[in-house]
Amino acid sequence: MRYPLEPDRTEMESLAETVLARAVGFVNELQERPASLAGVPQAEIRDLQRRLLAPPPEHPEDLQYILERMAAATDLAVETAGPGYLGYIPGGGLFAGAVADLYARATNRYVGMAGTAPGLAALEWSVVRWLADLMGMPDGGGGILVSGGSIANFAAVVAARERLQEDLAAGVVYLTEEAHQSVAKAVRLAGLPRRALRVVPCASDLRMDVAALEGMIASDRRAGLRPFMVVASAGTTNTGVVDPLEAVADVAARNGIWLHVDGAYGGFFRLTARGLALLAGIERADSVTLDPHKSLFAPYGTGALVVRDVETLRAAHAVSGHYLQDLDEQLVPDAADLGPELTRELRGLRIWLPLHLYGVGAFRDALDEKLDLAQHAFRRLAAEGTLELPVPPTLTVVGLRMRGRDEAESDQLSRLLLQRVNLGRRAFLSSTVVGGRFTVRLAILAHRTHQDRVDEAVDAIIGAARDLA
Numbered sequence: 001m002r003y004p005l006e007p008d009r010t011e012m013e014s015l016a017e018t019v020l021a022r023a024v025g026f027v028n029e030l031q032e033r034p035a036s037l038a039g040v041p042q043a044e045i046r047d048l049q050r051r052l053l054a055p056p057p058e059h060p061e062d063l064q065y066i067l068e069r070m071a072a073a074t075d076l077a078v079e080t081a082g083p084g085y086l087g088y089i090p091g092g093g094l095f096a097g098a099v100a101d102l103y104a105r106a107t108n109r110y111v112g113m114a115g116t117a118p119g120l121a122a123l124e125w126s127v128v129r130w131l132a133d134l135m136g137m138p139d140g141g142g143g144i145l146v147s148g149g150s151i152a153n154f155a156a157v158v159a160a161r162e163r164l165q166e167d168l169a170a171g172v173v174y175l176t177e178e179a180h181q182s183v184a185k186a187v188r189l190a191g192l193p194r195r196a197l198r199v200v201p202c203a204s205d206l207r208m209d210v211a212a213l214e215g216m217i218a219s220d221r222r223a224g225l226r227p228f229m230v231v232a233s234a235g236t237t238n239t240g241v242v243d244p245l246e247a248v249a250d251v252a253a254r255n256g257i258w259l260h261v262d263g264a265y266g267g268f269f270r271l272t273a274r275g276l277a278l279l280a281g282i283e284r285a286d287s288v289t290l291d292p293h294k295s296l297f298a299p300y301g302t303g304a305l306v307v308r309d310v311e312t313l314r315a316a317h318a319v320s321g322h323y324l325q326d327l328d329e330q331l332v333p334d335a336a337d338l339g340p341e342l343t344r345e346l347r348g349l350r351i352w353l354p355l356h357l358y359g360v361g362a363f364r365d366a367l368d369e370k371l372d373l374a375q376h377a378f379r380r381l382a383a384e385g386t387l388e389l390p391v392p393p394t395l396t397v398v399g400l401r402m403r404g405r406d407e408a409e410s411d412q413l414s415r416l417l418l419q420r421v422n423l424g425r426r427a428f429l430s431s432t433v434v435g436g437r438f439t440v441r442l443a444i445l446a447h448r449t450h451q452d453r454v455d456e457a458v459d460a461i462i463g464a465a466r467d468l469a
């Protein structure tokens with residue numbers, strides 16, 4: 001009897017080699033692939049989407065035909081893996097991380113409970129402990145690998161929420177307007193009322209106004225509410241600004257409230273000497289969000305929450321079921337007790353394998369390089385008279401605007417600048433609003449982005465700015 005779902009060794013090798021050849025070919029061409037989708041007609045996009053919406057066939061299709069559609073679907077995209085990806089928060093996706101995934105998925109170990117794969121549970125915990133150590137957490141610290149920063153922020157709110165002992169109606173969470181929107185979403189998903197969110201004003205440097213925070217906490221207390229959490233940013237998405245972490249930690253400590261630091265973008269800069277200084281105070285947080293799929297260059301789907309006391313995560317998430325009674329307790333915690341998932345993918349290997357293969361130093365050097373590149377881009381752009389650079393880069397985001405006769409013209413020219421640069425398809429930039437003004441962003445983070453591409457993007461920006469001025 002032949003079972004089509006169980007290929008033999010030759011068939012497995014042939015399938016894997018064919019697909020791997022395509023994937024390696026793709027990665028090898030990243031330097032040349034168009035960075036953006038700008039200029040691709042909508043009709044072409046819709047036509048491809050219509051073809052790809054077809055349901056699966058009853059009988060097998062030819063592998064080459066399948067791969068052609070996979071490639072067509074992949075090609076029509078912003079090149080998020082390439083060196084020209086300078087929009088939003090890049091990451092890139094380490095090839096070694098993808099290989100780790102193939103291994104993890106082929107071996108398909110169950111890593112929800114440590115007892116079913118004690119070795120892999122320890123391997124994942126070694127990654128979590130390394131992350132916690134990197135953030136300066138004490139011995140009782142730990143955490144959980146999740147799918148991304150949004151879920152990490154959610155797990156943090158769920159853990160902090162325990163302090164309310166289910167009296168959610170009076171709870172209050174403090175964040176700034178510069179905080180990532182996933183924090184507000186997490187508060188809502190965690191069942192807190194919309195009025196639970198307090199937006200703390202920022203000073204002119206876009207960092208949290210700590211005196212205002214303290215005042216708001218006091219006034220909420222007087223009103224009979226229960227302030228329980230403050231969220232500070234270690235690298236905002238908009239501009240990469242870091243909140244005054246020591247001062248926020250002082251306020252949190254004085255008021256007995258949970259300090260969460262969203263380090264999804266900036267947290268890993270602690271690997272560098274400059275980042276260590278910039279992020280001082282993060283070690284006082286109760287919890288920190290990290291996104292290895294951003295600044296550790298892991299493939300998408302890799303986020304982390306680390307906490308100073310693992311028991312806080314356990315208190316919020318652990319449940320028991322008779323069907324799990326046969327498993328022995330292990331040296332390391334059950335991931336299911338620390339987060340929302342029971343069955344979960346092995347995320348640790350796609351961080352562990354590259355860390356062991358290349359060593360931590362390779363990641364430190366890559367992040368140092370990005371800090372240098374941001375300063376380099378800033379210096380070049382700031383010297384261009386047609387441009388205005390509203391915020392000097394703290395980490396690796398550079399914001400810029402066209403100068404104009406007035407704000408409206410400046411806004412309009414900046415929009416045109418963004419369009420022009422993206423139409424060149426060598427760089428993909430995105431935009432935001434800083435202080436109510438349209439601002440183009442250059443976010444330098446992907447491991448494949450080096451000085452040649454940054455200079456190319458800067459040349460394109462300056463060229464377009466001069467044309468428009």
Ligand SMILES: Cc1ncc(COP(=O)(O)O)c(C=O)c1O
Pocket residue numbers: 089147148149150151153180182235236237262263264265291303
């Ligand atoms: C500061 C910050 N926090 C949270 C997130 C959300 O992370 P994810 O997209 O991995 O869910 C992002 C994403 O860009 C971010 O920049």
